[in-house]
Amino acid sequence: MAVSLKVNGATRSVNAEPDTPLLYALRNDLELNAAKFGCGLSQCGACTVLVDGVPTRSCATPLSRVGQSEVITLEGLGTTAKLHPLQQAFIDEQAGQCGYCLNGMIMAAKALLDKNPRPTEAQVRDGLAGNLCRCGSHNRIVRAVLRAAQTNGRI
Numbered sequence: 001m002a003v004s005l006k007v008n009g010a011t012r013s014v015n016a017e018p019d020t021p022l023l024y025a026l027r028n029d030l031e032l033n034a035a036k037f038g039c040g041l042s043q044c045g046a047c048t049v050l051v052d053g054v055p056t057r058s059c060a061t062p063l064s065r066v067g068q069s070e071v072i073t074l075e076g077l078g079t080t081a082k083l084h085p086l087q088q089a090f091i092d093e094q095a096g097q098c099g100y101c102l103n104g105m106i107m108a109a110k111a112l113l114d115k116n117p118r119p120t121e122a123q124v125r126d127g128l129a130g131n132l133c134r135c136g137s138h139n140r141i142v143r144a145v146l147r148a149a150q151t152n153g154r155i
Helices: 022-029 085-092 102-116 121-127 138-149
Strands: 002-007 008-013 048-051 053-059 070-071
Touching: 002 022, 008 022, 048 102, 053 102, 070 138, 085 102, 085 138, 102 138, 121 138
Parallel strands: 002 070
Antiparallel strands: 002 008, 048 053, 048 070
16 A cells, blocks of 8 residues: 655655554665664654654554654754754764664754753753663763754754
8 A cells, every 4th residue: 555655855655554653664665764673662762753843753653643744854854965953963972872872862852952942951851861872872962962952043
């Protein structure tokens, strides 16, 4: 069955059942590999994408629930030639260690900064609380989000 999705500003079609997890369509059909399969239970955040601006666990979100909502993946934020301010801040703060959590952290941070462009450190920690980093890079990740917030609304 063909399912139409709006992903990163383009309408794309995938051949999948409506109960297929969004993560599978993104990775397997659309070759957008930033979102990772972590726990498969919507608990770790590695698969986070934005659906109409809301951080969403794509591993547990069926295609039928997405409908014509706008899906933004990490690939939709910036390019290697022009990084998004969050991506640049994560590089500048050396926020990644293994890198597995970074997709979810950046997407959760994007949603946070879209709602609150000048968060406090406590608000950043709260906004990222649902995303797990097993390497212990949390302090650098928080610094990266705070650095990105200093871009004065260019997020």
